[in-house]
Amino acid sequence: MFTGIITAVGQIKSAQxxxxxxxxxxxxxxxxLDDVALGDSIAIQGACMTATELTSNTFALDISRESLNKTxxxxxxxxxxxxxxxxLNDRLGGHLVSGHVDGVGKVAHFATVAQDPYGSWLLRIDAPKELAPFLAYKGSIVVNGVSLxxxxxxxxxxxxxxNINIIPHTLENTTLGQLKxxxxxxxxxxxxxxxxxxxxETRAN
Incomplete structure (x- = not known):
C-alpha cells in the first residue's frame, strides 16, 4: 500500500x-535506499514494483509485458x-493507494490558473470512460503516482x-511539472x- 505522497524523484537510467x-x-x-531491502515494493509513476537488485544509489526491477501494456x-x-x-505507523498524508494502475489518461490542458495569486495550475485529463463511476467532485485520484x-x-x-488544481510545491517536487x-x-x-x-453493482444484480 501507498499514500500517493511522492518521496523522491528518481531517474530510469536504462531499460533492457x-x-x-x-x-x-x-x-x-x-x-x-538506506531502509530498503531486496524484495521491497516501490511505486514508480504510480505502479507498484519489486526491487530485485540494490546498490547505494540504484535499484533494479523487472517489469512484465502486461504491466508495460497497462502503464x-x-x-x-x-x-x-x-x-x-x-x-503501519506512517502518516497517511494522501489517501490509500494500491499501486495498481486502473487506466491511462491523456492531458487535455495544463496551464497556470489566471489571476491566482498562489500560482496554482489547472490540469485537465481525459480519463477512460470506464473509470467515470469512480471519479467524483472532491474525491481522490492518483496521477503518475501523485495523490490529487x-x-x-x-x-x-x-x-x-x-479537472485538478495543482499547487507549485507539487509541481516542484514531482514529475508533474514536466507534463504537457x-x-x-x-x-x-x-x-x-x-x-x-x-x-x-452486486446489490443491483
Missing part, C-alpha cells in the same frame, strides 16, 4: 529487454516519481474529463470508491 518485458535500472537520491512512462530513460511502501483531489468531472461521449498537452498519464481511482461501486 528481459523475457517479454524489461529490466529497469533506477537511480535515486543519496540515502533514499506509460516505464519503458524508457527519464525522470520518475517514487514512493516507498507504506508502514478532483475539482470537477464531466462525462462526454468517450471519456470522463477530470497530449501526454499520457497513469491513473488509479480511489480504492474505497472501487469497492463501493462493486457493492452497488
Amino acid at each position: 529487454a528481459k523475457g517479454d518485458g524489461l529490466q529497469l535500472l533506477v537511480e535515486v537520491p543519496t540515502g533514499y 506509460v512512462g516505464l519503458d524508457k530513460v527519464g525522470p520518475v516519481n517514487l514512493e516507498k511502501a507504506l508502514r 483531489t478532483v475539482n470537477k468531472t464531466e462525462d462526454i461521449a468517450n471519456a470522463c474529463i477530470v 498537452q497530449g501526454d499520457a498519464v497513469n491513473l488509479e481511482v480511489d480504492l474505497i470508491a472501487r469497492y463501493v461501486a462493486r457493492m452497488m
Whole structure:
C-alpha cells in the first residue's frame, strides 16, 4: 500500500529487454535506499514494483509485458516519481493507494490558473470512460503516482474529463511539472470508491 505522497524523484537510467518485458535500472537520491531491502515494493509513476537488485544509489526491477501494456512512462530513460511502501505507523498524508494502475489518461490542458495569486495550475485529463463511476467532485485520484483531489468531472461521449488544481510545491517536487498537452498519464481511482461501486453493482444484480 501507498499514500500517493511522492518521496523522491528518481531517474530510469536504462531499460533492457528481459523475457517479454524489461529490466529497469533506477537511480535515486543519496540515502533514499538506506531502509530498503531486496524484495521491497516501490511505486514508480504510480505502479507498484519489486526491487530485485540494490546498490547505494540504484535499484533494479523487472517489469512484465502486461504491466508495460497497462502503464506509460516505464519503458524508457527519464525522470520518475517514487514512493516507498507504506508502514503501519506512517502518516497517511494522501489517501490509500494500491499501486495498481486502473487506466491511462491523456492531458487535455495544463496551464497556470489566471489571476491566482498562489500560482496554482489547472490540469485537465481525459480519463477512460470506464473509470467515470469512480471519479467524483472532491474525491481522490492518483496521477503518475501523485495523490490529487478532483475539482470537477464531466462525462462526454468517450471519456470522463477530470479537472485538478495543482499547487507549485507539487509541481516542484514531482514529475508533474514536466507534463504537457497530449501526454499520457497513469491513473488509479480511489480504492474505497472501487469497492463501493462493486457493492452497488452486486446489490443491483
